[in-house]
Amino acid sequence: MDTTTARAIAISGTVRDDRGQPLPGATVLIKGTQRGASTDAQGHYLLLVPRAARATLVFSSVGYATQQRRVGKDVVINVVIKPDAQALQEVVVDYGAPSRGYVAGSAAPALQGRASGLMITHAPAPLPYYRPARPEAGAGDTYAHVAENAFQAVQKEPLSTFALDVDNASYANVRRFLTEGQLPPADAVRVEEMLNYFHYDYPAPPPASPDPVRISTELAVCPWNPAHQLARIGIRARSVETSALPPANLVFLVDVSGSMQGPDRLGLVQAGLRLLVRQLRPQDRVALVAYAGAAGLVLPPTPGNQPEAILGAIDRLEAGGSTAGGAGLRLAYATARQYFQKDGNNRVILATDGDFNVGESSDAAMEQLIVNERESGVFLTVLGCGRGNLRDARMETLADKGNGNYAYLDNLAEAQRVLVAQFGGTLFTVAKDVKLQVEFNPARVAHYRLVGYENRLLAAEDFNNDRKDAGELGAGHTVTALYELVPTGAPQPLVDKLKYQPAPAPPVTMQQFITNDVLTVKLRYKQPQGANSQLLVQVLNGTAAPVAQASADFRFAAAVAQFGLLLRQSPQAGAATWAATAALAAGARGPDADGYRAELVRLVGLAQGLGGAGALGVR
Incomplete structure (x- = not known):
């Protein structure tokens, strides 16, 4: 049988306009399906195409004529699309008024909008192709409930303590919902994971420093509540060149149960792992464990300079049966321990939709298994995929307890980002059990609220307890935390005076x-x-700058957080609007070489067009 029809193929290429310029934000769809991808800032796309020899790709962008190309045996398809004479020459999108769905290549609605003096136009980031989504896009998925952090009084709670979180699955999952035509459930939106999806240009640790991480801080007016201030804490881990990374001892643990059938599940995982295999070095070793009704070793540990053997084992995987997740994890950890690299990177990479139903099926039992296994020095990375029965909370728990990270693969481009572009950060830990504790000066701050990190909060005494598990940082990772501050003298949260408590302490003197x-x-x-x-300390002082004078990274992080608050319909969103969010993000894109920041601006537009304005009233 022709292999191009037996399995999905990764198709890539570049979309350019008639002047030869890369076209960011163009949409590439598999004809007759809802599956597709958007081009990045260089016009590049990467798409997993099932039954590729029979597939046709549809290339489109607002204001350009749609073009179709048959795939056949090609794996690289470059196209040039020309302006559509019948389409509008300019599209101005009003993020403050209800919009209508449109199909690229047709006349788009001419809307006008301004926010903070900035007009958002079609160029340089056109909105992606939109079609009505399948109604089952999120049906059956399960998420842990997120109860948003409330404001704390500094006089009563001067310390805020939490574990760092480098997971970014929530952002990719939110993107999946929006591009398929649905607003995400509130509990699918974890603001810290949206923040940490993006890379920020924070200062790196000096080369001579013994510490692999560095803290930076910044203070400005809060965009969604100008009476408040927003403090940004940035953490950056030391980058390590791939050639200098320690040897890798990797075990691919792949769920091949019946729930993993389909090109967006097992097919996508296989394509992503193929990309990873091409990054391996001779000193790296890879084993493959598969589990369904039972677990089995598909490939014993194999050197990275034997890619054909590894790729062949990946290609042989087929979905079917029930899910023996516990047995699979045990076998994967046992394999990793057998070939443990004392000074290397020992890691299990679990790819699943999280739907374990045989063996340890409770979150508590799976968590205990992972906690016991992590003591061996083998870390865990979890790659989530699929829809309809996605067990998001379970996969996040496994990654957190396994000293690893959790990513959601909504398309092949995301798999490439996680496993290739961020190879070091995803798979190589430079610092573990990373915890933050912030002490607020009551002379400057009356109340504070940590934005996000609700499921990573720690007790104050946990900070100095080295037995307490916390987050891990990979090579080159950046992590962002935001605090909304109510300065002294500003209007305070309304709370009645207490009848049975002593009178409050006198005001703090300067x-x-x-x-x-x-x-x-x-x-x-x-x-x-x-x-x-080891302990690091950094002081934030000075006055709050106007938002317009804050750094681009600060403004973009604030826009991402504001977007998350709007998606959650948060009561803490203040005066936030879709228009202001899009304007703030668009004005802070910076170089944006990979196009991810431009993508966020487009997603804000999709969220409004999918009913966000109606759901949030005047917002």
Whole structure:
């Protein structure tokens, strides 16, 4: 049988306009399906195409004539699409009024909108192709409930403590919902994971520093509540060149149960793992464990300079049966321990929809299994996929307890980003059990609220407890945390005076504190194989700058957080609007070489067009 019809094929290429310029934001769809991808800032796309020899790709963008290309035996398809004379020459999108769905290549609605003095136009980031989604896009998925953080009084709670989180599955999942024509459920939106999907240009640790991480801070007016301030804490891990990374001992643990059937599940996982195999070095080793009704070793540990053997094992995987997740995890960890690299990177890469139904089926039992296994020094990366029965909460738990990270693969481009572009950050840990503790100066801050990280909160005493598990940082990772601050003198949250409590303490005098300090950030981390933590300290002081004068990274992070608040229909969203969110993000895109920031601006437009304005009233 021709292999192009037996399995999905990764098709890539570049979309350009008639002047030869790359066209970002163009949509590439598989004809007759809802599956597709958008081009990045260089006009590049990457798409997993089932039954490729018989498939046709549809290339489109607002204001351009749609073009179709038959795939056949090609794996690289470059196209040039020309302006459509019948389409509008310019599209101005009003993010503040209800919009209508449109099909690229047809006359789009001419709408006008302004926010903060910025007009958002078609160029340089056209909205992606939109069609009505399948109604089952999110039906059956399960998420852990997120109860948003409330404001805390500094006089009562001067410390805020939490574990770092580098997971970014929520953003990719939110993107999946929006591009398929649905607003995501509120609990699918975890603001910290949306923030940490993006890379920020924070200062890196100096080459001579013994610490693999560095803290930076910034303070500006809060965009969604100008009476408040927004403090940004940025963490950056040291980057390591791929050639200098320690040897990898990887075990691919692939769910091949019946729920994994389909090109967006097992087919997508196989394509992603094929991309990863091409990054391996001779000193790296890969094993493959598959589990359905039972678990089995499909490929014993094999050197990275034998890619044909590894790729052949990946290609032989087929879905069917029930899901023995516990047995699969045990076998994968046992295989990793058998070939453990003392000074290397030992990791299980679990690819699944999380629908375990044989063996340890409860979250508590699976969590305990992972907690026991992580003591061996083998870390865990979880790759989620699929829709309709996605067990998001379970996969996040496994990754958190396994000293690893959790990513959601909504398309092949995301698999390439996670497993190729971020090879080091995804698979190579430079610091583990990373915790933050922030102390607020009551002379400057009356109340504070941590934006996101609800499921990563720790008790104050956990910060100095080296036995307490926390988050991991991979090579080159950046992590962002935002605090919304109510400064002293600003209107305070309305709470009645207490009848049975003593009178509040007298106001803090300016002489009692270093009044220039706003807060102090303390960070603890361990070396990947270490048992004792190291302490870093950074002070944030000075006055809050106007938002317009804040750094591009600050403004973009604030826009991402504001987008998350709107998607969650958060009561803390204040004066946030879709228009202001899009304007803030568009004005802070910066170089945006990979096009991810431009994509966020387009997703804001989709969210409004999919009913966000109606759901949020005037927002």
